[in-house]
Amino acid sequence: MFITLEGGDGTGKSTQIALLQEWFESHGREVVRTFEPGGSEFGKEIREIVLHSRGHIEPRSEALLYAADRAHNIATNVRPALERGAVVIQDRYIDSSVAYQGAGRVLDPIEIRDLSMWATEGLVPDLTVVLDLDPEVSRERLLAEKKKFDRLESQELDFHVRVRESYLAMAAAEPDRFLVIDATLDRLEIRDRIINRIGLAE
Ligand code: TYD
Numbered sequence: 001m002f003i004t005l006e007g008g009d010g011t012g013k014s015t016q017i018a019l020l021q022e023w024f025e026s027h028g029r030e031v032v033r034t035f036e037p038g039g040s041e042f043g044k045e046i047r048e049i050v051l052h053s054r055g056h057i058e059p060r061s062e063a064l065l066y067a068a069d070r071a072h073n074i075a076t077n078v079r080p081a082l083e084r085g086a087v088v089i090q091d092r093y094i095d096s097s098v099a100y101q102g103a104g105r106v107l108d109p110i111e112i113r114d115l116s117m118w119a120t121e122g123l124v125p126d127l128t129v130v131l132d133l134d135p136e137v138s139r140e141r142l143l144a145e146k147k148k149f150d151r152l153e154s155q156e157l158d159f160h161v162r163v164r165e166s167y168l169a170m171a172a173a174e175p176d177r178f179l180v181i182d183a184t185l186d187r188l189e190i191r192d193r194i195i196n197r198i199g200l201a202e
Contacts (some may be wrong), residue, residue, distance in 0.1 A: 001198075002082055002123070004093040006167060007131035008160055009153050010138035010145070011183040012190070016131065017089050019191040024087050032081040035091035037066055039073040051150040059105035063112055066097050071119035078123070094120070095128060095170055100152060103166035104159045125177065129194055130167045133183035135160035 003020070005013040021031045038047030046069040050062060057065075070093070081088050094116040102109030135157055142153060171178035179197045181190050 001087045001127075002078065002090070002125045003087065003194075003198075004090045004095070004125040004128045005131065006092060006095045006099070006128055007183060008133055008135055008138045008163060010141035011131035011133045012187065013091050013131055015187055016129070016190055016194065017091055019187065020089050020194060023191065023195060024089075030081075030084075030086040032077065032086045032088045033090070034073060034077050034088060036073055036093060036096065037069040039090070040069075040076050042072050043069040051152070053151070057151075059101060059107055062105065063097060063101040063107060063115060066101065067115045067119040070094070070097075070116055074120040074123055090125075093125060093128070095130075095167065098170060099163045099166040103162040104152075104155065106162075109166070127194075127198060128171075128178050130171055130178060130180045131183040131190070132164070132168065132180050135164055137184070 005017060007013055017033060021033055024031045036043070037050055038044045046065050050057070050065045050069070078088050078090065094113060097112050097116050098109045101107050102112040138160070139157070142149070147153075168180065171180045179194065181193055183190070185193075
């Protein structure tokens with residue numbers, strides 16, 4: 001089972017991933033947690049460039065860097081884990097590229113999706129959870145954490161509004177794969193909705 005979590009920055013993806021891991025492990029399943037960008041050794045170097053490079057990066061270069069990271073992570077971490085029957089829970093995947101590079105940077109979303117489909121030899125998640133939050137609220141959450149913003153987080157509010165709209169549009173177009181959850185709900189309520197959707201509730 002391949003589950004991906006999506007949403008703006010500061011929507012609580014890591015918290016949900018930890019709760020899901022705990023739930024699956026307590027039910028006897030092997031869980032592999034990964035993330036993009038940077039889930040593999042090689043990917044760490046790409047993550048550094050794409051998130052912290054000081055100079056300007058062209059939108060198409062940025063899209064290729066995320067796709068390169070993804071190709072390696074899927075081939076070396078995700079596919080082997082899925083093949084041995086593990087549950088893979090991943091922080092961000094192709095939909096992040098469609099939302100951030102497509103809607104955010106205003107590149108063609110279909111081309112961005114096709115690029116990553118090529119990179120991953122067409123690996124589609126069984127379930128994609130979108131933690132939905134007003135970008136102004138996520139900004140406040142990030143500021144409260146006093147985190148230094150990366151290249152994407154420091155984009156203007158409009159960029160993050162487009163990212164959110166893109167997620168919601170993808171979810172509406174593919175309701176069988178997506179589950180949209182209000183990120184302001186209680187963390188355990190969110191986890192239970194995800195478990196219910198997977199159809200594994202006790
Ligand atoms: P993430 O690791 O989730 O951020 P953090 O560790 O700070 O919570 O993602 C880093 C940033 O990369 C995030 O702002 C979204 C962006 N991103 C893209 O623009 N395209 C992509 O394909 C991916 C995977 C992430």
